Amino acid sequence: LSHVHRGTLFEQHSLSVLQNSLSMALARVGGRGDGGVDLQGWWWLPEHPGRGGDARMRIRVLAQCKLERRKLSPKSVRELEGVLLRSMAPLSSGSSTSISVDEQLDPVVGLLISAVPFTKGTVLRAHSSPIPLMLLHLPPPPQISLGDKLTEDAPSMGTFLFNPALGATHGLLRGHVQPRWE
Template sequence: MSPGIIRRAMSQLSAVHRGTAFEERSLQILQDHFSMSLRRVGGKSDGGIDLQGWWWLPPLSHTRASAATEASPNRRRLRILAQCKAEKKKFSPNYVREMEGVWHCQNPTREENTNSSYPSVALLLSESPFTTSTLKRALSSSVPFLLLHLPPASVDGDSAANDPIGSAFCNPALGGQSGLLEGEVEIRWEHALSGGRPGLWWHGQRLESWTPDRQPAEPT
């Protein structure tokens, strides 16, 4: 086997390892800070989805009386479809277009949709920053989008820096008054000695991260 083939094979293995590590780190951050219980999908038949599961949020004001679940009387769940990009190059708007296609494939028409009681959110996680054109594309999309920039973890042993959240954006289709969250849940930057991080706020109060248990929830 030639040295060139060996180098390419090693590079591919390194990329796979990096991608898997990023997915695992994303799972932990999403559970610890964003009330999400997800699981890795992966494989050739993943349909373009790396992570999927549930986002546990308080019920909307006009549905609060009937939105209780057996898992929690104070939370409702939204379906999450996520892609993770552990790449050094900046995040391209092409990934937004790709995720729009994935979301539409996973969300058939109202007549065909068997998961209509669980609206879906498209989540994009990137180890590299989002370009301006990427943000513009996501903000103008009719698909409910949440974008999270998770810079590479530090290796200096500082636990506050080992799970950094660089930035978080939700588009109007998700966070706007006419969006899926109807303006009741928002992302705010929370300042701290370590530099701060984005956090979830609900009706002017910080929303503590909560999931039913530590095991990934299975979408139905």
């Protein structure tokens, strides 16, 4: 498989996991001219977690999927921060990832998805960011070979982290949502 085809398969795998496990309604936008965004859409969360009811809060999600052989460096987080800042700018850029006037009031979260674990420096960089971020280590399925043994016995889920700007009591989610797999 070509590198582009493997990347596309990883994006589709990521999309499936996010939709089926995290109540995200996303679309794949990766490709030439994508503005650094592979997946975008909405994360639908209960308005008041733990109270029940049907009210949902929508959060805009912009995701980058990285199918690399080596652990991602802090550079990947800085790159995602730049993509998010650009997307939040008023519609001056005309890019497909710019947020419309109606959507500018909705909160935005960046999601960095990696086929390999994150370095300590990457986690620390995300943790220190003032922008709400999620890091997801999602081992690729066996059909997406990286040419090594990485995918043979890979678990279906790896690490899933929120930075304080997203998950802390002073963050976007006010400490009401915690990442965990059951």
